Amino acid sequence: MSSAGQLAIELDAERVGRRFSGDRAFRWLAGGCAALVALALLGAAASMAWGAREAFATFGLRFLISTDWDPVAHRFGALVPVIGTIVSSGIALLIAVPVSFGIALFLTEVAPAWLRKPVASAIELLAGIPSIIYGMWGLFVFVPFMAAHVDPWIDAHLGALPMIGMFFGGPPLGLGMLTAGIVLAIMVIPFVTSVMREVFLTVPKRLKESAYALGATTWEVAWHIVLPCTRQAVIGGVFLGLGRALGETMAVTFVLGNAHELSASLLMPGNSIAAAIANEFTEADSSIYRSSLIALGFLLFVLTFVVLAIARLMLRRIERKRGYA
Amino acid sequence: MSAVTLAEKLYRRRRARNALALLLSGCAAAFGLFWLGWILFTTIGNGLHALTPALLTRSTPPPGASGGLANALFGSLIMSALALLIGAPLGVLAGTWLAEYARRGRFGEMLRFLNDILLSAPSIVLGLTIYALLVQLMGHFSAWAGALALALIALPIVVRTSDEMLQLVPNAMREAALSLGVPQWKVTVQILWRQARPGIVTGILLALARIAGETAPLLFTALNNQYWSANLDAPMASIPVAIFQFAMSPYDDWHALAWAGALIVSVFVLLLGLLARSLLRRSRIAND
Numbered sequence: 001m002s003s004a005g006q007l008a009i010e011l012d013a014e015r016v017g018r019r020f021s022g023d024r025a026f027r028w029l030a031g032g033c034a035a036l037v038a039l040a041l042l043g044a045a046a047s048m049a050w051g052a053r054e055a056f057a058t059f060g061l062r063f064l065i066s067t068d069w070d071p072v073a074h075r076f077g078a079l080v081p082v083i084g085t086i087v088s089s090g091i092a093l094l095i096a097v098p099v100s101f102g103i104a105l106f107l108t109e110v111a112p113a114w115l116r117k118p119v120a121s122a123i124e125l126l127a128g129i130p131s132i133i134y135g136m137w138g139l140f141v142f143v144p145f146m147a148a149h150v151d152p153w154i155d156a157h158l159g160a161l162p163m164i165g166m167f168f169g170g171p172p173l174g175l176g177m178l179t180a181g182i183v184l185a186i187m188v189i190p191f192v193t194s195v196m197r198e199v200f201l202t203v204p205k206r207l208k209e210s211a212y213a214l215g216a217t218t219w220e221v222a223w224h225i226v227l228p229c230t231r232q233a234v235i236g237g238v239f240l241g242l243g244r245a246l247g248e249t250m251a252v253t254f255v256l257g258n259a260h261e262l263s264a265s266l267l268m269p270g271n272s273i274a275a276a277i278a279n280e281f282t283e284a285d286s287s288i289y290r291s292s293l294i295a296l297g298f299l300l301f302v303l304t305f306v307v308l309a310i311a312r313l314m315l316r317r318i319e320r321k322r323g324y325a
Numbered sequence: 326m327s328a329v330t331l332a333e334k335l336y337r338r339r340r341a342r343n344a345l346a347l348l349l350s351g352c353a354a355a356f357g358l359f360w361l362g363w364i365l366f367t368t369i370g371n372g373l374h375a376l377t378p379a380l381l382t383r384s385t386p387p388p389g390a391s392g393g394l395a396n397a398l399f400g401s402l403i404m405s406a407l408a409l410l411i412g413a414p415l416g417v418l419a420g421t422w423l424a425e426y427a428r429r430g431r432f433g434e435m436l437r438f439l440n441d442i443l444l445s446a447p448s449i450v451l452g453l454t455i456y457a458l459l460v461q462l463m464g465h466f467s468a469w470a471g472a473l474a475l476a477l478i479a480l481p482i483v484v485r486t487s488d489e490m491l492q493l494v495p496n497a498m499r500e501a502a503l504s505l506g507v508p509q510w511k512v513t514v515q516i517l518w519r520q521a522r523p524g525i526v527t528g529i530l531l532a533l534a535r536i537a538g539e540t541a542p543l544l545f546t547a548l549n550n551q552y553w554s555a556n557l558d559a560p561m562a563s564i565p566v567a568i569f570q571f572a573m574s575p576y577d578d579w580h581a582l583a584w585a586g587a588l589i590v591s592v593f594v595l596l597l598g599l600l601a602r603s604l605l606r607r608s609r610i611a612n613d
Contacts, residue, residue, distance in 0.1 A: 026510035030422035033415045047457035102353025128598045130538020136572045186360045217343035247447020249541040297453040308442045
């Protein structure tokens with residue numbers, strides 16, 4: 001009797017033990033996969049830093065402020081592509097932020113209910129189109145359009161102005177910073193819009209209705225109630241868009257013109273970090289050339305990491321607030 | 326009298342400003358739709374012109390000759406499938422860890438943060454990473470490297486959706502299963518995964534839609550190949566890279582092929598997006 005009971009208990013203990021080890025194995029397996037995510041990011045940073053060491057050792061900090069880009073003489077500097085990246089992304093945000101705000105406002109406050117879903121889905125479609133398609137469309141359709149209609153007008157009307165004229169003068173090539181900025185804006189709009197729309201929907205109805213009851217117009221509710229309520233997440237959304245624009249490669253490569261010269265005019269061809277890498281990496285014929293391009297990639301990684309980290313921190317706080325509310 | 330007109334004036338100005346703002350918001354929406362229409366219109370128009378049966382049967386041609394995209398289509402299929410085979414299981418397991426073992430707490434938060442950053446990291450940087458880690462070590466470009474770069478892009482998407490979808494599974498289900506004495510890993514694999522399956526599949530489809538059109542990470546991992554190749558250890562063609570090469574070229578034949586490729590990729594990606602969204606809607610209804 002007692003030995004049978006003993007056996008049962010032992011069997012049970014063994015089963016529990018086995019089950020425990022199964023649980024533990026699964027937990028470690030899943031945890032290991034999760035650690036891989038962190039490892040991937042770390043690996044990206046480390047491998048780029050390692051690949052870039054030759055460029056940084058050769059040029060030192062001058063790499064960051066030099067406009068040289070001479071594959072024959074093996075002299076490289078990052079200033080032109082870095083400025084190109086920042087300027088084209090800046091133009092993109094200048095266009096995309098107000099437009100996205102308008103679309104989000106339209107989708108949450110203005111449009112009749114039956115129109116909201118189709119328009120929102122259509123805007124989301126824009127986000128789904130691969131960037132190579134934007135690039136091709138930009139090269140074959142948008143660049144000729146800019147060259148024929150927009151650039152001459154800008155050159156004639158804005159290029160003649162004192163002070164700011166230098167930013168708008170130039171031959172009507174169609175290629176250049178302005179074109180790249182506009183194409184980037186189109187690509188970024190759906191991302192910023194979707195964040196704004198989502199957070200606008202989280203504003204408590206009570207707040208909005210109180211304002212309406214006091215006689216506020218729709219615009220006043222949007223500007224004085226909805227926007228202040230969601231400011232942080234809206235900024236987060238804008239930074240998310242900025243992160244996209246900074247790292248966008250294919251679309252920009254097609255329409256930027258790939259010129260390694262610094263030019264004040266937005267109508268002149270330029271370069272960006274991502275475009276330089278995409279265009280030149282497979283053609284790089286010396287190790288210092290390749291290392292310089294990887295160094296550019298490292299700079300891009302650091303830049304986007306900072307921007308995306310800010311974006312996520314801003315958005316996280318809103319998510320948490322929503323979670324506890 | 327004058328006070329009334331002042332109030333009236335203010336009222337009118339507010340009304341006018343409101344009308345203007347609402348009009349502009351409508352214009353913004355039209356502006357967004359306008360670009361979508363323009364891009365789709367040119368892609369479909371030019372793509373349909375270039376669609377021929379030869380696309381599926383012949384490989385990419387040298388300049389001046391006619392040909393198709395068969396090898397590029399095949400390469401895209403192989404590398405995307407490989408990328409999902411690598412990325413999806415890892416992603417689902419990592420998402421499971423986040424949802425089931427690290428829902429709250431510092432580690433989980435930290436990892437979600439890093440995953441979100443990996444999710445929006447520039448794809449060209451991820452391509453460079455694989456180049457530095459793999460291509461340089463092996464000494465040559467290969468389809469394996471391309472697939473790994475794509476897997477790196479697919480991974481965070483799958484992690485995020487798996488995490489979110491598993492968190493949506495009601496706790497009562499976990500408690501009911503655990504109270505029957507089922508070990509936790511079995512609860513996860515046989516009950517939670519099944520319940521969250523539509524959502525997890527949606528994540529995998531979204532990842533596929535994203536990597537199907539990715540060009541930048543393939544440029545210096547899988548490179549390109551003019552010929553039909555099934556060798557995973559050698560450079561392999563893909564649709565996006567073929568589009569890039571052909572669109573940048575000065576030949577009209579090649580431009581036509583690029584448009585055909587663009588149409589194929591766009592239709593594939595947009596259909597996948599629609600499929601994913603309908604799946605997601607169904608899973609939401611099921612969970613309610």
